[in-house]
Amino acid sequence: MHRITVIGGGLAGLTAAITAAEAGARVTVYEAHHTLGGRARTADGPYRTNEGPHALYNGGPHWAWLKQRGLLGPLAPIPPLEAARLRLRYRGALRRTPPFAMLRLLRRGLGPAPVDVDFRTWATGVAGEEGARAAAHYAAVALFHHDPGALSAAFVQERLRRATKLPPEAHYPRGGWGALVDRMAARAWNLGVRMETLARVDTLPTDTPVVVATSLDAARRLLRDDSLTWPGGRTVLVDLAVRARRGDAFAVSDLDHPGWIERFTAQDRTLAPAGEQLIQGQIPIGPGQSKADGVARAEQLLDLAFEGWRDRVTWRREAVAQNRTGAVDLPGTTWRDRPAVDRGDGVYLAGDQVAAPGVLSEVSFTSALTAVSLALGRQGLDLKHA
Structure with a gap:
């Protein structure tokens, strides 16, 4: 044996x-x-946090492996009304829809991006500078990197497609x-x-x-x-619990800078005590930036999407993840x-x-x-x- x-x-x-x-x-x-x-x-x-935002994508080979063994367990789907509360920060304001130029990078007929060119250069040729920047920053939800545009175009394109696929690939194990x-x-x-x-x-x-x-x-x-x-990413992780309030966003994607904040109790209320919401965010930071820089950017997103959150906080935690969020390909x-x-x-x-x-x-x-x-x-x- x-x-x-x-x-x-x-x-x-x-x-x-x-x-x-x-x-x-x-x-x-x-x-x-x-x-x-x-x-x-x-x-x-009482606050069942992961090390940064976690989701299980159903488009990968591990999904079938887990399912065949009965290991997926109960999942926490995103309620449709909550999914409609996804917000995008673009040019300093919250939007419900991405800029039109970004959508050019998501059309089905677009061929595969090249490996040996950076995403910013390739995407600019397809969608213009603003569309390329917005798409790169949106892809940060699956990259945890401060400059997605500098990475291989093929690498970023795959993650952008999977992060924007409808219906969403992201699923959440309950608990x-x-x-x-x-x-x-x-x-x-x-x-x-x-x-x-x-x-x-x-x-x-x-x-x-x-x-x-x-x-x-x-x-x-x-x-x-x-x-x-x-190479990997360097990311500020921000976790906080706030008293519940109607109208809070489900998630906020920063199209002005890489960053993502998500209210995880939107799909799984067991992650925090009754009457409270658990919010987790990841804000990539560059080599010359500090944890305080990332926290400040996270708070800007919170100010836009979670009205009065500072007066509602019941618990908070911050950390920096260095090369702990997967590989990136140059x-x-x-x-x-x-x-x-x-x-x-x-x-x-x-x-x-x-x-x-x-x-x-x-x-x-x-x-x-x-x-x-x-x-x-x-x-x-x-x-x-x-």
């Missing part, structure tokens, strides 16, 4: 553990923290992402996976294949491999150019910054499936069925 060691108990680690156990391997998972989930943890207590993690952990446990928390690994085992399912920074330190780098690069899954000598990488396709958490899923397939030496391994 194969034996596999998985380092990291986040989405990538749990996916790898379940997949390997389904194939008959004996699996041990080591997680450095006291709970599983990685960046998909949901906070305990927060921690509920999804709990179902995955239970599945792993029932398959016989051994899971050890508060178990930080400083030296790789040599007697089994190892899937390193950590952040790229942690993997670089563990493997002592300075080549394990890839012009001339694709996901294939990121650090390879197979590191040699029985070591495999999984996570959201490695060489695997997908959007945001989908990269963690697909890299984990690839890592297990390689570790078991079974390229024909059926990774779809329970």
Whole structure:
């Protein structure tokens, strides 16, 4: 029987553990923290926050993988009346519809954008400068990057299309992402996976294949491999609870600058106590900007879309996420150019910054499936069925 060691108990680690156990391997998972989930943890207590805005896209391969195993669980759909309260900040004011020029970048007949040109240059040729800027900033909801226009046109176009698709691809596990993690952990446990928390690994085992399912920074330190780098975003995360008020926006996309704020209790009232609303936002910041700069921009959006929010706040938290929101691809690069899954000598990488396709958490899923397939030496391994 194969034996596999998985380092990291986040989405990538749990996916790898379940997949390997389904194939008959004996699996041990080591997680450095006291709970599983990685960046998909949901906070305990009255305000069930994730680490920044989280959504599960139904257009990716991980959706089918979760559904086939009964792991999706109950979802919290966006009520139609709430969806109608999406607002866009454009030229300093709130709007209900995007600028017409931006829509040119969403038409069906538009061909694929080039890999080796930045999005701003390519999109300007299609929709003009204002349309290109608005589209790039809207795509930031799936990028967490301060300058989406500087990234590969092909990379941004894919995310823009998926973020604007109708009906929306974004879905929300009821109770927060921690509920999804709990179902995955239970599945792993029932398959016989051994899971050890508060178990930080400083030296790789040599007697089994190892899937390193950590952040790229942690993997670089563990493997002592300075080549394990890839660009990511730097983002201010703002969470707050406010007393409920009719008329609050569902979400606000900043088309003047990259940024997104969403009222998550619009679709899932269990995330905050009765009479309160949970709002989560992500504001990308550049190398020369501070957390205070991002918070100030978030507050500008709140002032526009959540009247009287300052007097209604019951709880608040702020943080900065550095390279913790997935990989971004610069012009001339694709996901294939990121650090390879197979590191040699029985070591495999999984996570959201490695060489695997997908959007945001989908990269963690697909890299984990690839890592297990390689570790078991079974390229024909059926990774779809329970």
